[in-house]
Amino acid sequence: MGGMDVVIMAAGKGTRMKSRIPKVLHALGGVALIEHVIKVSQALGARRQVVVVGHGSQQVQAALAQHPSLLFALQEPQLGTGHAVQTAAQHLPLLTLAGCTLVLSGDVPLIGLPTLQDLVAASAGEHLTLLTLKMSNPKGYGRILRHPEEGHRVMGIVEEKDATPLERLIDEVYVGVMVIPNARLHRWLSALKNNNAQEEYYLTDLVAMAVGEGLEVHTHACADPTEVAGVNDPEQLAQLERAYQGKVAQRLMRAGVRLADPARIDVRGELEAGEDVEIDVGCVFEGRVVLEAGVKIGAHCVISNAHLSADVVVKPFTHIQGESVSALITVGAASQLGPYARLRAGTVLGAEVHIGNFVEIKNSTLGVGSKANHLAYVGDAQLGDRVNYGAGSITANYDGANKHKTVIEDDVHVGSNSVLVAPVTIAQGGTVGAGSVISKNTQAGALTLTRAKTISLAHWSRPQKKSTNKASS
Ligand code: UD1
Numbered sequence: 455m456g457g458m459d460v461v462i463m464a465a466g467k468g469t470r471m472k473s474r475i476p477k478v479l480h481a482l483g484g485v486a487l488i489e490h491v492i493k494v495s496q497a498l499g500a501r502r503q504v505v506v507v508g509h510g511s512q513q514v515q516a517a518l519a520q521h522p523s524l525l526f527a528l529q530e531p532q533l534g535t536g537h538a539v540q541t542a543a544q545h546l547p548l549l550t551l552a553g554c555t556l557v558l559s560g561d562v563p564l565i566g567l568p569t570l571q572d573l574v575a576a577s578a579g580e581h582l583t584l585l586t587l588k589m590s591n592p593k594g595y596g597r598i599l600r601h602p603e604e605g606h607r608v609m610g611i612v613e614e615k616d617a618t619p620l621e622r623l624i625d626e627v628y629v630g631v632m633v634i635p636n637a638r639l640h641r642w643l644s645a646l647k648n649n650n651a652q653e654e655y656y657l658t659d660l661v662a663m664a665v666g667e668g669l670e671v672h673t674h675a676c677a678d679p680t681e682v683a684g685v686n687d688p689e690q691l692a693q694l695e696r697a698y699q700g701k702v703a704q705r706l707m708r709a710g711v712r713l714a715d716p717a718r719i720d721v722r723g724e725l726e727a728g729e730d731v732e733i734d735v736g737c738v739f740e741g742r743v744v745l746e747a748g749v750k751i752g753a754h755c756v757i758s759n760a761h762l763s764a765d766v767v768v769k770p771f772t773h774i775q776g777e778s779v780s781a782l783i784t785v786g787a788a789s790q791l792g793p794y795a796r797l798r799a800g801t802v803l804g805a806e807v808h809i810g811n812f813v814e815i816k817n818s819t820l821g822v823g824s825k826a827n828h829l830a831y832v833g834d835a836q837l838g839d840r841v842n843y844g845a846g847s848i849t850a851n852y853d854g855a856n857k858h859k860t861v862i863e864d865d866v867h868v869g870s871n872s873v874l875v876a877p878v879t880i881a882q883g884g885t886v887g888a889g890s891v892i893s894k895n896t897q898a899g900a901l902t903l904t905r906a907k908t909i910s911l912a913h914w915s916r917p918q919k920k921s922t923n924k925a926s927s
């Protein structure tokens with residue numbers, strides 16, 4: 455069997471999305487529709503991938519810039535699916551006659567690898583082969599025409615708009631995915647005509663051409679309708695999103711993850727989870743998230759780009775916002791976060807760290823066993839081990855122009871409601887008195903405080919309201 459080239463059609467307008475964003479760039483599971491298709495065709499071992507772009511071509515090409523091996527074919531105007539593949543073929547001057555071309559649609563995101571492998575196998579590398587589906591409501595789809603006898607061999611495909619009332623009763627449809635032998639591809643494409651109801655060049659007309667040349671056309675029936683479901687409007691997109699999330703939840707549970715409710719988890723990227731991971735309802739995972747064994751995630755957390763080590767406990771309503779899949783926030787083993795904690799980009803937490811409610815950490819490192827339990831801000835800081843960072847304290851890291859670093863060494867206690875004005879170092883074992891503003895480096899082991907002394911006047915009587923004759927109102 456020769457190599458497999460893939461053409462991904464993505465030039466259509468997608469009018470019914472009613473959106474400025476080209477249809478194939480709408481997100482499913484946090485990833486553009488067309489990215490799903492590219493991923494599966496790469497997994498299939500595609501020799502070359504050609505994306506046919508038209509409407510919003512610049513946006514689509516820009517969005518796919520991280521795939522340098524993709525080839526783009528600009529189809530303008532869009533004269534039908536046959537014309538789309540023709541355009542792609544013109545951009546494949548080196549296309550060898552060996553092997554086959556697989557045609558996919560950029561707006562059919564959930565097509566599965568096993569299905570495509572079966573389809574390719576059914577082609578045996580040389581037969582025109584169609585992916586088909588039996589549908590109770592086949593309206594709008596191209597119908598598979600079969601010979602009444604002769605083993606019911608395939609005779610052609612008729613589009614809904616060209617079909618007779620009798621043909622419209624056929625419930626076997628073409629789902630828009632076919633394998634074409636390269637040896638015939640160019641000749642067939644250049645013979646396409648647009649004498650049909652839509653005045654388009656139909657790729658589906660290749661079927662009758664093959665039959666006319668006495669060739670056998672193969673089919674492979676798809677078992678799962680969601681695999682071949684297209685996205686045409688926001689409602690279909692939302693339905694497919696649920697189907698996708700359902701599959702993700704199923705995969706997680708099969709790997710041992712305990713989900714409080716598989717219908718109430720959203721994974722917009724990649725979630726990797728070890729054994730005895732528990733996830734409560736309403737959580738969203740984005741980018742790349744790794745949860746090691748025994749991690750527990752409370753309800754309604756949003757976790758992006760993070761690696762949580764074993765036995766970390768994240769309490770409800772915590773927001774972890776790692777910057778990107780290549781810059782993960784890391785949380786050490788058995789740490790406890792939340793409820794209502796916020797970890798921003800550049801956070802690195804050691805083991806057994808506690809971050810409590812309404813504490814924001816940004817671009818900072820906290821050593822083993824350090825704690826910031828209430829209402830605090832830690833930014834551009836380096837905290838050693840066993841630091842206790844008091845309620846309401848903040849690192850004043852920004853002077854209005856530049857950001858500066860705060861260093862808090864091992865075993866320091868920062869009293870409540872303190873401001874550490876960076877750049878500043880609180881040396882090992884030191885204590886900062888509550889309510890202090892620290893703008894100078896401190897000595898190891900020192901107590902440093904800047905607040906006014908407490909004055910207490912005994913038997914103090916508060917001012918009294920002067921009495922008047924007017925009736926009080
Ligand atoms: C097509 C099939 C139909 C099948 C259906 C499955 C043809 C003629 N008909 O019909 O038998 O049942 O898919 O969904 O192939 N596109 C381009 N350039 C064009 C036209 C379309 O790139 O000039 C792209 C679209 O963006 C889309 C895909 O091709 O991704 C399919 O086009 P669409 O117009 O949806 O085809 P259907 O009419 O649904």
Ligand code: CA
Pocket residue numbers: 684
């Ligand atoms: Ca369609």
